[in-house]
Amino acid sequence: MAILQPLIDMAEICYRQGIRHVVISPGSRSAALTLAFARHGGFQAHVCIDERSAGFIALGMAQQIDSPVVLICTSGSAAYNFAPAVSEAFFQQIPLLVLTADRPKEWQHQYDGQTIYQTGIFGSHVKRSFEVSPDYAHADVQWAINRITNEAINLASVAPNGPVHINVPIREPFYPDAGEDFRISDEVRIIKRQESEIVWPQSVWEELLDEWENAPKILIAGGQNKPNAALNAVLRRITEEWQIPILGDCIANLSGEEFIHHHDLFLSAENAQKLGPDLLVTFGMSFLSKEFKQFIRKNPPKYHWNISDDAFLADPFQSVTRVIRGKAAAFFEILFEKLDYQSFVENSDLGHDTSFHSLWLEHERAARQKKHEILRNLSMFNDLTLLDLIFKYTKNQYQLHIANSMSVRYANVLATDNDWSGVFANRGTSGIDGCVSTAVGAARVNGKPTLLIVGDVAFLYDRNGLLIDNLPQNLKIVVLNNAGGNIFRMIDGPGNLPELETFFETRHSFSAQRTCEDSGIAYFRVSELEGSEGTVKEFLNFDGIALLEGFTDPVENTKAWKVLKRALHN
Incomplete structure (x- = not known):
């Protein structure tokens, strides 16, 4: 032995x-x-x-x-x-x-x-x-x-x-002798754990259907979730056949124009109170949109169901009235069957307010149109114009990874028109550490073209993730280099402090170029609108791992972002 x-x-x-x-x-x-x-x-x-x-x-x-x-x-x-x-x-x-x-x-x-x-x-x-x-x-x-x-x-x-x-x-000695045989012993025993499926009893369904019938305005909202074809399909049927609005941040992985994606742009508007639901049904983990969380807190629904496998009672909206343990796809499929059968037996519609769906769609379409209008009219080179160009030429089979701080907020507004094979971000703790390494690990096993959007500080903080052998050649990295933590200029509080640049933005003059040289990564750079389209195409078409670094001005970034965010707030 x-x-x-x-x-x-x-x-x-x-x-x-x-x-x-x-x-x-x-x-x-x-x-x-x-x-x-x-x-x-x-x-x-x-x-x-x-x-x-x-x-x-x-x-x-x-x-x-x-x-x-x-x-x-x-x-x-x-x-x-x-x-x-x-x-x-x-x-x-x-x-x-x-x-x-x-x-x-x-x-x-x-x-x-x-x-x-x-x-x-x-x-x-x-x-x-x-x-x-x-x-x-x-x-x-x-x-x-x-x-x-x-x-x-x-x-x-x-x-x-x-x-x-x-x-x-481990005690010494722990290095094997030259002739020591690494052989599996005969005592290895495997213990499998058999899980049972969750079954919701009929009494629970009766309570749920009663609450559904007593809620004219119904809204379904998805938090962070992995791509799930079955869930996407049943939610598409619900919103198309029953006219119920369904929203999700980009990390909810709800793909399709049937869903609400631009709520971040219009929920702070003065007339948004009309969008408050009587019944809110949520699933998934963290919600990226601060506007949506604040909106529900200010306009709490009568009923709020949360579908979750979590061992903890998570209530970021401060409005949960019922936790439904289980998988979201299974729950919505059974809900659809039961309501569809009820509608058939009673020969009537479901009785909820379908104009509520129309109102949400009206705001969604207006926000999407206004977003594209603003992007077309931006004449200065900034984070928004660069990302808009990148997403324009990124093919649909890409998997998108997004770092925290401004990168994920940009993507939540700009990356909604692409048909990604999945959108991922480290929103468990929402830190900037590990964003590069996570994308490297994902690209090593996913077998898909993978695109990472990351800010300069998050990139520099985690560039050791690139100091490994056999970097995945299916990975493309975009670094938004505005020479510091630009988010602190954009949020309330630090933006007006005299200590902003030194203690919050932590201004610097570093770039990703030498990291690329050390790691054998093809390096591209852009710093102005002229010629940027050709560079973006060359970067995306490069055969192998590559990095595009965009050098932007933090003041111009802040101005463009605030114009976009305020466009529909009146």
Whole structure:
């Protein structure tokens, strides 16, 4: 038997449970874990020297394949550097299996290198945290490691999905001898967890249908959600056949002109109160639009159903009256069947106010028309004109990834006319860290042309995600370089402070060019309208990974954005 046989078996358990990707950050204490997965032969191993970037690369992969990805690091502060990605995965419900090597407890506070308190290091930001014993020769420890590994994988994949942590203290020696055989033991046991489908009883449906009938004005709204063809199809039938407005931010992945996409532009208008619903039905995770959240808080519906797999009661609108546990697609399909049958039996319509749908569509069409009019009339080079040009020439098969701060807000207004194969953003914690690495991880496994829109600060903060071998050649990156955190100039508060440029925008003179040179990425740049169309086309048509950096003026960006946002507010 190998010195650390249970760790070799741990890799086999992961494989038999369907895991195929492992992201490894090099280290000594983690050598046994690394070798167990690297020598297994069944995993695609991705090596990243920076644990913070490694965490987000793994997150991007798991986000795409909807299956756990293993993360491995050595002991000490290396584990802490996984924390931003782990917290994002927790709030975005993405499955990760985090394996952190550790030193035995007796060496804590003994001035021994890379020894910190790693037990439960991620706190409440994991679904559960386990720790195994370093006494691997004991039969009970071998049994426990087998059971814990199975339990952790199952738990990561049970709705709501999320990260699970196993802390692995390892005693020396942990490097194998030259002739040591890495062979799976006969004691490997796989434990499957069988989940049951949620069934809503007839009594619940009777209550729901009563509330539906008592709500003339009905609105359905989607938060962050993965692309879901079945959900899209049933919602399209609901809005087309029943004339019920359905809205979603770009990250809701509701594709089609039948849906409301420009609510960010018109919900602050003086006459928007007429758009308040009697029944609001929400699904998905975070809502990007601050305007929509504030609008519902000011105009609370009589009923608010939230369809969710979440273990927590999330009520960002401060109006939830009923939480319906389950999948949104299944719920809406059954709802449609029941209401359709009821309408057939009673030989009547559903009784809700269809003019409410017309009113929403009227605002949507006016906002879309006004947006295009303003974009056509912008004569200065800025973030809006550059992104409008990029989205114009981006083919529909692209998957779109958007960094936080202004990038995701721009996309929520400008990227609505494209038929993306999916729109993704790290809105679990909404931080700027890891946006580049997440897109790199996604592009490595999605097999699709992938476009990342990212601001200069977020790019510089996460460029270590590009310092890996075999960068995905299907990735295109657009960096909006306005020499600082432009969002602070656009939001209320810091925009008028004398300390704006130094302490909020953090003005700088850096660019992405040298990062591209270091990483072998084709580099393009634009700084004015003249000639930008040709550069954008050349960038998008380039065969391989490429980066386009647009140098814009923050004052001009702010002016153009405020003109667009205020266009329909009266």
